[in-house]
Amino acid sequence: MAATDDRRPKYQRIADSLREAIQSGEYGPGDRLPGENDLMAAHGVARMTARQALGVLRDEGIAEARKGAGVFVRTFRPLRRRGIQRLARDQWGNGRSIWSADIESRALEVDQISVSEETAPAHIRTVLDLAAEDVTCVRRRRFVLDNKPVLLATSYLPLDLVAGSAITQEDTGPGGTYARLAELGYEPVHFREEIRSRMPSSDEVTLLSLASGTPIILICRTAFTDQGRPIEVNEMTLDAASYVLEYDFDATPKPTSAEA
Protein backbone atom coordinates (compact mmCIF):
# COMPACT_ATOMS: atom_id res chain seq x y z
CA MET A 1 0.00 0.00 0.00
CA ALA A 2 2.55 2.55 1.16
CA ALA A 3 4.74 1.90 -1.88
CA THR A 4 1.95 2.84 -4.30
CA ASP A 5 0.98 6.07 -2.49
CA ASP A 6 3.06 8.34 -4.68
CA ARG A 7 1.46 11.57 -3.52
CA ARG A 8 3.51 11.71 -0.35
CA PRO A 9 6.93 13.33 -0.80
CA LYS A 10 9.82 10.88 -1.09
CA TYR A 11 11.39 11.98 2.23
CA GLN A 12 8.09 11.29 4.01
CA ARG A 13 7.93 7.79 2.59
CA ILE A 14 11.52 7.10 3.67
CA ALA A 15 10.69 8.45 7.14
CA ASP A 16 7.59 6.20 7.22
CA SER A 17 9.62 3.09 6.41
CA LEU A 18 12.19 3.95 9.10
CA ARG A 19 9.42 4.62 11.63
CA GLU A 20 7.84 1.25 10.85
CA ALA A 21 11.22 -0.44 11.27
CA ILE A 22 11.56 1.21 14.69
CA GLN A 23 8.03 0.33 15.76
CA SER A 24 8.47 -3.28 14.67
CA GLY A 25 11.62 -3.50 16.79
CA GLU A 26 14.07 -3.87 13.88
CA TYR A 27 15.85 -0.87 15.40
CA GLY A 28 15.65 -0.78 19.20
CA PRO A 29 16.21 2.09 21.68
CA GLY A 30 19.76 3.42 21.35
CA ASP A 31 20.38 1.73 17.97
CA ARG A 32 22.09 3.68 15.22
CA LEU A 33 19.81 4.38 12.25
CA PRO A 34 20.99 4.28 8.60
CA GLY A 35 22.88 7.51 7.84
CA GLU A 36 22.45 9.90 4.94
CA ASN A 37 24.84 7.89 2.73
CA ASP A 38 23.01 4.64 3.52
CA LEU A 39 19.62 6.19 2.68
CA MET A 40 20.96 7.79 -0.54
CA ALA A 41 22.23 4.39 -1.72
CA ALA A 42 19.20 2.38 -0.57
CA HIS A 43 16.54 4.72 -1.98
CA GLY A 44 18.43 6.42 -4.84
CA VAL A 45 17.76 9.92 -3.47
CA ALA A 46 19.76 13.11 -3.04
CA ARG A 47 21.49 13.95 0.24
CA MET A 48 18.93 16.64 1.04
CA THR A 49 16.09 14.12 0.76
CA ALA A 50 17.87 11.67 3.08
CA ARG A 51 18.53 14.50 5.53
CA GLN A 52 14.86 15.57 5.46
CA ALA A 53 13.75 11.99 6.15
CA LEU A 54 15.95 11.77 9.25
CA GLY A 55 14.78 15.27 10.23
CA VAL A 56 11.17 14.06 10.31
CA LEU A 57 12.02 11.38 12.86
CA ARG A 58 14.08 13.84 14.90
CA ASP A 59 11.20 16.32 14.93
CA GLU A 60 8.82 13.61 16.11
CA GLY A 61 11.17 12.86 19.01
CA ILE A 62 11.66 9.26 17.82
CA ALA A 63 15.32 9.73 16.87
CA GLU A 64 18.09 11.99 18.08
CA ALA A 65 21.29 13.18 16.41
CA ARG A 66 24.57 12.80 18.28
CA LYS A 67 27.29 15.05 17.01
CA GLY A 68 29.68 13.23 14.69
CA ALA A 69 28.18 9.85 15.52
CA GLY A 70 24.96 9.72 13.52
CA VAL A 71 21.25 9.49 14.25
CA PHE A 72 20.02 7.08 16.92
CA VAL A 73 16.67 5.71 18.10
CA ARG A 74 15.87 7.68 21.21
CA THR A 75 16.07 5.75 24.45
CA PHE A 76 12.86 6.31 26.34
CA ARG A 77 13.44 5.18 29.88
CA PRO A 78 11.00 7.46 31.59
CA LEU A 79 10.47 8.37 35.18
CA ARG A 80 7.09 7.18 36.36
CA ARG A 81 5.50 10.02 38.32
CA ARG A 82 2.59 8.55 40.28
CA GLY A 83 0.49 11.64 40.89
CA ILE A 84 -1.68 10.40 43.73
CA GLN A 85 0.33 7.77 45.61
CA ARG A 86 3.37 10.04 45.79
CA LEU A 87 1.44 12.61 47.79
CA ALA A 88 -0.08 10.15 50.23
CA ARG A 89 0.55 11.19 53.82
CA ASP A 90 2.54 8.03 54.58
CA GLN A 91 4.93 9.11 51.89
CA TRP A 92 5.91 12.46 53.36
CA GLY A 93 4.65 11.87 56.89
CA ASN A 94 7.71 9.86 57.93
CA GLY A 95 10.46 11.97 56.46
CA ARG A 96 10.80 10.62 52.94
CA SER A 97 10.82 13.07 50.07
CA ILE A 98 7.89 13.07 47.66
CA TRP A 99 10.29 12.57 44.82
CA SER A 100 11.68 9.32 46.22
CA ALA A 101 8.48 7.59 45.15
CA ASP A 102 9.50 8.13 41.54
CA ILE A 103 13.16 7.54 41.18
CA GLU A 104 13.60 4.04 42.57
CA SER A 105 17.33 3.47 42.54
CA ARG A 106 18.31 6.19 40.11
CA ALA A 107 20.61 9.04 41.12
CA LEU A 108 18.74 12.31 41.53
CA GLU A 109 20.20 15.64 42.48
CA VAL A 110 18.88 19.11 43.08
CA ASP A 111 21.62 21.09 41.39
CA GLN A 112 20.11 24.57 41.58
CA ILE A 113 18.07 25.90 44.46
CA SER A 114 17.12 29.40 45.47
CA VAL A 115 14.74 30.80 48.06
CA SER A 116 13.53 34.38 47.92
CA GLU A 117 10.76 36.73 49.00
CA GLU A 118 8.83 38.08 46.02
CA THR A 119 5.51 39.44 44.95
CA ALA A 120 3.98 36.52 43.04
CA PRO A 121 2.68 36.84 39.47
CA ALA A 122 -0.99 37.76 39.18
CA HIS A 123 -2.21 34.24 38.26
CA ILE A 124 -0.50 32.83 41.38
CA ARG A 125 -1.93 35.56 43.62
CA THR A 126 -5.39 34.74 42.30
CA VAL A 127 -5.06 31.06 43.26
CA LEU A 128 -3.59 31.84 46.69
CA ASP A 129 -6.14 34.60 47.29
CA LEU A 130 -3.44 37.22 47.89
CA ALA A 131 -3.54 40.98 47.42
CA ALA A 132 -1.15 42.74 45.04
CA GLU A 133 1.08 43.88 47.90
CA ASP A 134 1.27 40.47 49.64
CA VAL A 135 4.69 38.83 49.58
CA THR A 136 5.33 35.14 48.94
CA CYS A 137 8.16 32.79 49.77
CA VAL A 138 9.40 31.52 46.40
CA ARG A 139 11.39 28.27 46.20
CA ARG A 140 13.03 27.47 42.84
CA ARG A 141 14.90 24.27 42.14
CA ARG A 142 16.12 22.17 39.25
CA PHE A 143 16.18 18.37 39.43
CA VAL A 144 18.78 16.37 37.54
CA LEU A 145 18.60 12.62 36.88
CA ASP A 146 21.54 10.69 35.45
CA ASN A 147 23.23 14.04 34.75
CA LYS A 148 20.25 15.22 32.67
CA PRO A 149 18.02 18.05 33.97
CA VAL A 150 14.45 16.72 33.94
CA LEU A 151 12.35 19.12 36.03
CA LEU A 152 12.17 22.78 37.02
CA ALA A 153 9.94 23.60 39.98
CA THR A 154 8.89 26.93 41.47
CA SER A 155 6.78 26.92 44.65
CA TYR A 156 4.92 29.93 46.00
CA LEU A 157 3.76 30.09 49.65
CA PRO A 158 2.20 33.05 51.48
CA LEU A 159 5.07 34.57 53.46
CA ASP A 160 2.95 35.36 56.52
CA LEU A 161 2.27 31.61 56.90
CA VAL A 162 5.85 30.38 56.60
CA ALA A 163 8.06 33.25 57.81
CA GLY A 164 10.65 32.04 60.32
CA SER A 165 10.17 28.34 59.44
CA ALA A 166 12.63 26.04 57.62
CA ILE A 167 10.49 26.54 54.50
CA THR A 168 12.37 29.81 54.01
CA GLN A 169 15.72 27.95 54.15
CA GLU A 170 17.38 26.04 51.31
CA ASP A 171 17.18 22.83 53.39
CA THR A 172 13.60 22.43 54.60
CA GLY A 173 14.48 19.40 56.76
CA PRO A 174 13.05 15.86 56.87
CA GLY A 175 9.76 15.49 54.98
CA GLY A 176 10.30 18.85 53.31
CA THR A 177 7.89 21.73 52.88
CA TYR A 178 4.72 19.69 53.47
CA ALA A 179 5.93 18.28 56.79
CA ARG A 180 6.82 21.84 57.91
CA LEU A 181 3.41 23.14 56.81
CA ALA A 182 1.75 20.42 58.91
CA GLU A 183 3.81 21.51 61.94
CA LEU A 184 2.66 25.08 61.37
CA GLY A 185 -0.98 23.95 61.44
CA TYR A 186 -1.50 24.03 57.67
CA GLU A 187 -1.35 20.35 56.81
CA PRO A 188 -1.92 19.84 53.08
CA VAL A 189 -4.74 17.31 52.69
CA HIS A 190 -6.03 17.97 49.18
CA PHE A 191 -4.27 18.59 45.89
CA ARG A 192 -5.24 19.80 42.46
CA GLU A 193 -2.89 19.14 39.55
CA GLU A 194 -3.44 20.80 36.19
CA ILE A 195 -1.46 19.53 33.22
CA ARG A 196 -0.66 21.13 29.89
CA SER A 197 1.90 20.53 27.19
CA ARG A 198 3.57 22.88 24.73
CA MET A 199 6.85 23.42 22.91
CA PRO A 200 9.58 24.99 25.08
CA SER A 201 10.94 28.50 24.87
CA SER A 202 14.66 28.84 24.13
CA ASP A 203 15.32 29.45 27.85
CA GLU A 204 13.53 26.22 28.74
CA VAL A 205 15.51 24.34 26.07
CA THR A 206 18.71 25.56 27.74
CA LEU A 207 17.66 24.92 31.35
CA LEU A 208 16.43 21.37 30.63
CA SER A 209 19.02 20.53 27.91
CA LEU A 210 16.13 19.52 25.67
CA ALA A 211 16.72 17.64 22.43
CA SER A 212 15.18 19.09 19.29
CA GLY A 213 11.53 18.13 18.86
CA THR A 214 10.90 17.56 22.58
CA PRO A 215 7.87 19.24 24.15
CA ILE A 216 7.56 20.15 27.81
CA ILE A 217 4.81 19.15 30.25
CA LEU A 218 3.58 21.84 32.64
CA ILE A 219 2.06 20.76 35.96
CA CYS A 220 0.53 23.35 38.23
CA ARG A 221 -0.19 21.85 41.64
CA THR A 222 -2.20 23.61 44.34
CA ALA A 223 -2.14 22.24 47.92
CA PHE A 224 -5.15 22.84 50.21
CA THR A 225 -5.73 22.51 53.96
CA ASP A 226 -8.77 20.67 55.32
CA GLN A 227 -10.43 24.09 55.53
CA GLY A 228 -10.01 24.39 51.75
CA ARG A 229 -7.40 27.10 52.11
CA PRO A 230 -4.81 27.10 49.26
CA ILE A 231 -1.37 27.18 50.89
CA GLU A 232 1.05 26.44 48.06
CA VAL A 233 1.19 26.63 44.28
CA ASN A 234 3.97 24.66 42.61
CA GLU A 235 4.61 25.32 38.91
CA MET A 236 6.60 22.47 37.39
CA THR A 237 8.18 22.21 33.95
CA LEU A 238 9.07 18.67 32.86
CA ASP A 239 11.12 17.30 29.98
CA ALA A 240 8.35 15.32 28.25
CA ALA A 241 10.85 12.74 26.96
CA SER A 242 11.81 11.89 30.57
CA TYR A 243 8.40 11.30 32.10
CA VAL A 244 5.30 9.18 32.24
CA LEU A 245 2.68 10.64 34.57
CA GLU A 246 0.43 8.11 36.24
CA TYR A 247 -2.87 8.66 38.07
CA ASP A 248 -4.60 5.72 39.73
CA PHE A 249 -8.07 6.27 41.14
CA ASP A 250 -11.43 4.68 41.92
CA ALA A 251 -14.66 5.30 40.03
CA THR A 252 -16.70 5.45 43.22
CA PRO A 253 -17.23 8.87 44.75
CA LYS A 254 -15.52 8.72 48.11
CA PRO A 255 -17.66 8.96 51.28
CA THR A 256 -17.36 12.32 52.99
CA SER A 257 -15.13 12.17 56.05
CA ALA A 258 -17.91 13.48 58.31
CA GLU A 259 -17.57 10.45 60.58
CA ALA A 260 -14.17 11.77 61.75
Add this chain to the structure above:
Amino acid sequence: MAATDDRRPKYQRIADSLREAIQSGEYGPGDRLPGENDLMAAHGVARMTARQALGVLRDEGIAEARKGAGVFVRTFRPLRRRGIQRLARDQWGNGRSIWSADIESRALEVDQISVSEETAPAHIRTVLDLAAEDVTCVRRRRFVLDNKPVLLATSYLPLDLVAGSAITQEDTGPGGTYARLAELGYEPVHFREEIRSRMPSSDEVTLLSLASGTPIILICRTAFTDQGRPIEVNEMTLDAASYVLEYDFDATPKPTSAEA
Protein backbone atom coordinates in the same frame (compact mmCIF):
# COMPACT_ATOMS: atom_id res chain seq x y z
CA MET B 1 18.76 44.07 31.33
CA ALA B 2 17.47 42.36 28.19
CA ALA B 3 18.61 45.24 25.99
CA THR B 4 22.22 44.90 27.11
CA ASP B 5 22.43 41.13 26.61
CA ASP B 6 23.99 41.30 23.16
CA ARG B 7 25.03 37.66 22.99
CA ARG B 8 21.54 36.48 22.06
CA PRO B 9 20.80 36.66 18.32
CA LYS B 10 18.74 39.66 17.26
CA TYR B 11 15.72 37.55 16.23
CA GLN B 12 15.67 35.95 19.69
CA ARG B 13 15.65 39.34 21.35
CA ILE B 14 12.78 40.50 19.14
CA ALA B 15 10.91 37.29 19.95
CA ASP B 16 11.57 37.88 23.66
CA SER B 17 10.11 41.39 23.53
CA LEU B 18 7.02 40.14 21.66
CA ARG B 19 6.61 37.30 24.16
CA GLU B 20 6.80 39.74 27.06
CA ALA B 21 4.21 41.95 25.39
CA ILE B 22 1.90 38.94 25.07
CA GLN B 23 2.47 37.80 28.65
CA SER B 24 1.84 41.31 29.98
CA GLY B 25 -1.46 41.41 28.09
CA GLU B 26 -0.48 44.11 25.61
CA TYR B 27 -1.50 41.59 22.94
CA GLY B 28 -4.39 39.37 24.01
CA PRO B 29 -5.61 36.03 22.65
CA GLY B 30 -6.61 36.40 18.99
CA ASP B 31 -4.84 39.76 18.55
CA ARG B 32 -2.80 40.36 15.43
CA LEU B 33 0.93 40.69 16.13
CA PRO B 34 3.21 43.17 14.31
CA GLY B 35 4.04 41.77 10.86
CA GLU B 36 7.40 41.41 9.18
CA ASN B 37 7.27 44.96 7.80
CA ASP B 38 6.39 46.39 11.23
CA LEU B 39 9.26 44.53 12.89
CA MET B 40 11.73 45.55 10.13
CA ALA B 41 10.85 49.21 10.68
CA ALA B 42 10.70 49.07 14.50
CA HIS B 43 13.98 47.17 14.99
CA GLY B 44 15.93 48.07 11.84
CA VAL B 45 16.38 44.43 10.81
CA ALA B 46 16.20 42.44 7.58
CA ARG B 47 13.04 40.61 6.57
CA MET B 48 14.61 37.22 7.35
CA THR B 49 15.34 38.32 10.93
CA ALA B 50 11.76 39.52 11.42
CA ARG B 51 10.48 36.26 9.97
CA GLN B 52 12.70 34.21 12.31
CA ALA B 53 11.45 36.17 15.32
CA LEU B 54 7.82 35.38 14.45
CA GLY B 55 8.85 31.78 13.74
CA VAL B 56 10.14 31.42 17.30
CA LEU B 57 6.72 32.34 18.72
CA ARG B 58 4.97 30.04 16.25
CA ASP B 59 7.23 27.14 17.20
CA GLU B 60 6.51 27.76 20.89
CA GLY B 61 2.80 27.55 20.17
CA ILE B 62 2.22 31.11 21.42
CA ALA B 63 1.34 32.52 18.00
CA GLU B 64 -0.18 31.09 14.85
CA ALA B 65 0.00 32.19 11.23
CA ARG B 66 -3.23 32.58 9.29
CA LYS B 67 -2.77 32.49 5.55
CA GLY B 68 -2.74 35.96 4.03
CA ALA B 69 -3.87 37.60 7.28
CA GLY B 70 -0.73 37.67 9.42
CA VAL B 71 0.43 36.18 12.71
CA PHE B 72 -1.94 36.13 15.68
CA VAL B 73 -1.71 35.38 19.39
CA ARG B 74 -3.08 31.90 19.76
CA THR B 75 -6.42 31.66 21.49
CA PHE B 76 -6.07 29.13 24.25
CA ARG B 77 -9.54 28.30 25.39
CA PRO B 78 -8.89 24.79 26.53
CA LEU B 79 -11.17 21.97 27.43
CA ARG B 80 -10.81 21.10 31.09
CA ARG B 81 -10.61 17.34 31.35
CA ARG B 82 -11.19 16.42 35.00
CA GLY B 83 -9.55 13.00 35.17
CA ILE B 84 -11.16 11.72 38.35
CA GLN B 85 -14.55 13.42 38.68
CA ARG B 86 -15.45 12.60 35.08
CA LEU B 87 -15.20 8.88 35.78
CA ALA B 88 -17.22 8.95 38.98
CA ARG B 89 -20.05 6.44 38.90
CA ASP B 90 -22.72 9.12 39.25
CA GLN B 91 -21.39 10.55 36.02
CA TRP B 92 -21.94 7.51 33.83
CA GLY B 93 -24.31 5.65 36.14
CA ASN B 94 -27.36 7.65 35.09
CA GLY B 95 -26.89 7.77 31.34
CA ARG B 96 -24.69 10.83 30.88
CA SER B 97 -21.59 10.50 28.72
CA ILE B 98 -18.20 10.79 30.38
CA TRP B 99 -17.33 13.50 27.95
CA SER B 100 -20.20 15.75 28.99
CA ALA B 101 -18.33 16.58 32.19
CA ASP B 102 -15.77 18.44 30.08
CA ILE B 103 -17.55 20.32 27.40
CA GLU B 104 -20.04 22.43 29.32
CA SER B 105 -22.09 24.12 26.62
CA ARG B 106 -19.73 23.67 23.73
CA ALA B 107 -20.72 21.71 20.63
CA LEU B 108 -19.01 18.33 20.47
CA GLU B 109 -19.37 15.74 17.76
CA VAL B 110 -18.02 12.31 17.09
CA ASP B 111 -17.38 12.61 13.36
CA GLN B 112 -15.61 9.31 12.75
CA ILE B 113 -16.45 6.05 14.46
CA SER B 114 -15.60 2.49 13.61
CA VAL B 115 -16.01 -0.80 15.46
CA SER B 116 -14.10 -3.91 14.46
CA GLU B 117 -12.79 -7.23 15.70
CA GLU B 118 -9.01 -7.33 15.68
CA THR B 119 -6.02 -8.92 17.31
CA ALA B 120 -4.70 -6.16 19.56
CA PRO B 121 -1.08 -4.92 19.44
CA ALA B 122 1.30 -6.72 21.80
CA HIS B 123 1.46 -3.92 24.41
CA ILE B 124 -2.36 -3.93 24.68
CA ARG B 125 -2.51 -7.72 24.95
CA THR B 126 0.00 -7.56 27.79
CA VAL B 127 -2.16 -5.11 29.76
CA LEU B 128 -5.38 -7.06 29.11
CA ASP B 129 -3.64 -10.38 29.83
CA LEU B 130 -4.60 -11.81 26.43
CA ALA B 131 -2.91 -14.51 24.36
CA ALA B 132 -1.63 -13.77 20.86
CA GLU B 133 -4.65 -15.45 19.22
CA ASP B 134 -7.29 -13.68 21.39
CA VAL B 135 -9.49 -11.22 19.55
CA THR B 136 -10.54 -7.80 20.86
CA CYS B 137 -13.42 -5.47 20.10
CA VAL B 138 -11.76 -2.27 18.87
CA ARG B 139 -13.69 1.02 18.99
CA ARG B 140 -12.10 3.99 17.18
CA ARG B 141 -13.56 7.49 17.21
CA ARG B 142 -12.56 11.08 16.58
CA PHE B 143 -14.01 13.93 18.65
CA VAL B 144 -14.49 17.37 17.13
CA LEU B 145 -15.12 20.55 19.11
CA ASP B 146 -16.11 23.82 17.45
CA ASN B 147 -15.28 22.18 14.08
CA LYS B 148 -11.73 21.38 15.25
CA PRO B 149 -10.69 17.73 15.84
CA VAL B 150 -9.34 17.57 19.41
CA LEU B 151 -9.13 13.88 20.35
CA LEU B 152 -8.61 10.46 18.80
CA ALA B 153 -9.57 7.48 20.95
CA THR B 154 -9.12 3.75 20.41
CA SER B 155 -10.60 1.34 22.96
CA TYR B 156 -9.73 -2.34 23.18
CA LEU B 157 -12.02 -4.81 25.01
CA PRO B 158 -11.69 -8.61 25.17
CA LEU B 159 -14.20 -9.87 22.61
CA ASP B 160 -15.31 -12.85 24.70
CA LEU B 161 -16.54 -10.39 27.38
CA VAL B 162 -18.51 -8.05 25.11
CA ALA B 163 -19.62 -10.19 22.14
CA GLY B 164 -23.34 -9.72 21.44
CA SER B 165 -23.62 -6.55 23.55
CA ALA B 166 -24.16 -2.98 22.35
CA ILE B 167 -20.44 -2.39 22.90
CA THR B 168 -19.91 -4.03 19.52
CA GLN B 169 -22.32 -1.55 17.91
CA GLU B 170 -21.53 2.01 16.83
CA ASP B 171 -24.16 3.30 19.28
CA THR B 172 -23.47 1.76 22.68
CA GLY B 173 -26.65 3.24 24.21
CA PRO B 174 -27.20 5.43 27.30
CA GLY B 175 -24.16 5.62 29.59
CA GLY B 176 -21.97 4.10 26.88
CA THR B 177 -19.46 1.29 27.13
CA TYR B 178 -19.02 1.48 30.92
CA ALA B 179 -22.75 1.18 31.63
CA ARG B 180 -22.90 -1.85 29.32
CA LEU B 181 -19.88 -3.43 31.02
CA ALA B 182 -21.63 -3.00 34.38
CA GLU B 183 -24.72 -4.78 32.99
CA LEU B 184 -22.49 -7.63 31.81
CA GLY B 185 -21.09 -8.02 35.36
CA TYR B 186 -17.81 -6.22 34.68
CA GLU B 187 -18.42 -2.87 36.31
CA PRO B 188 -15.33 -0.68 36.02
CA VAL B 189 -14.45 0.54 39.52
CA HIS B 190 -10.78 1.47 39.23
CA PHE B 191 -8.83 3.36 36.58
CA ARG B 192 -5.20 3.95 35.76
CA GLU B 193 -4.29 6.81 33.46
CA GLU B 194 -0.78 7.15 32.06
CA ILE B 195 0.16 10.40 30.37
CA ARG B 196 2.95 11.25 27.95
CA SER B 197 3.61 14.04 25.50
CA ARG B 198 5.54 14.10 22.22
CA MET B 199 5.52 15.78 18.84
CA PRO B 200 2.96 14.33 16.41
CA SER B 201 3.64 12.20 13.35
CA SER B 202 2.49 13.61 10.02
CA ASP B 203 -0.59 11.36 10.15
CA GLU B 204 -1.50 12.75 13.57
CA VAL B 205 -1.02 16.32 12.29
CA THR B 206 -3.54 15.56 9.54
CA LEU B 207 -6.10 13.74 11.71
CA LEU B 208 -6.11 16.44 14.42
CA SER B 209 -5.53 19.44 12.07
CA LEU B 210 -2.63 20.44 14.32
CA ALA B 211 -0.99 23.83 13.97
CA SER B 212 2.78 23.92 13.57
CA GLY B 213 4.62 23.63 16.89
CA THR B 214 1.77 21.85 18.69
CA PRO B 215 2.61 18.68 20.62
CA ILE B 216 0.16 15.88 21.38
CA ILE B 217 -0.75 14.43 24.76
CA LEU B 218 -1.13 10.65 24.95
CA ILE B 219 -3.37 9.19 27.65
CA CYS B 220 -3.54 5.45 28.09
CA ARG B 221 -6.41 4.52 30.41
CA THR B 222 -6.97 1.03 31.80
CA ALA B 223 -10.28 0.17 33.48
CA PHE B 224 -10.41 -2.54 36.16
CA THR B 225 -13.22 -4.51 37.84
CA ASP B 226 -13.39 -4.83 41.64
CA GLN B 227 -11.56 -8.15 41.16
CA GLY B 228 -8.67 -6.20 39.63
CA ARG B 229 -9.35 -7.61 36.18
CA PRO B 230 -8.40 -5.20 33.35
CA ILE B 231 -11.39 -4.97 31.02
CA GLU B 232 -10.60 -2.06 28.71
CA VAL B 233 -7.61 -0.13 27.46
CA ASN B 234 -8.32 3.23 25.84
CA GLU B 235 -5.48 4.92 23.98
CA MET B 236 -6.22 8.63 23.51
CA THR B 237 -4.35 11.21 21.44
CA LEU B 238 -5.13 14.83 22.35
CA ASP B 239 -4.31 18.13 20.66
CA ALA B 240 -2.21 19.65 23.48
CA ALA B 241 -3.32 23.17 22.53
CA SER B 242 -6.96 22.22 23.20
CA TYR B 243 -6.67 20.67 26.66
CA VAL B 244 -5.95 21.20 30.31
CA LEU B 245 -6.00 17.94 32.24
CA GLU B 246 -7.05 18.22 35.87
CA TYR B 247 -6.66 15.70 38.69
CA ASP B 248 -8.10 16.48 42.12
CA PHE B 249 -7.28 14.14 44.97
CA ASP B 250 -6.76 13.83 48.72
CA ALA B 251 -3.43 13.29 50.45
CA THR B 252 -4.90 10.77 52.86
CA PRO B 253 -4.70 7.13 51.86
CA LYS B 254 -8.30 6.04 51.47
CA PRO B 255 -9.74 3.46 53.88
CA THR B 256 -10.13 0.04 52.29
CA SER B 257 -13.74 -0.70 51.39
CA ALA B 258 -13.73 -3.89 53.51
CA GLU B 259 -16.81 -2.69 55.40
CA ALA B 260 -18.89 -3.23 52.26
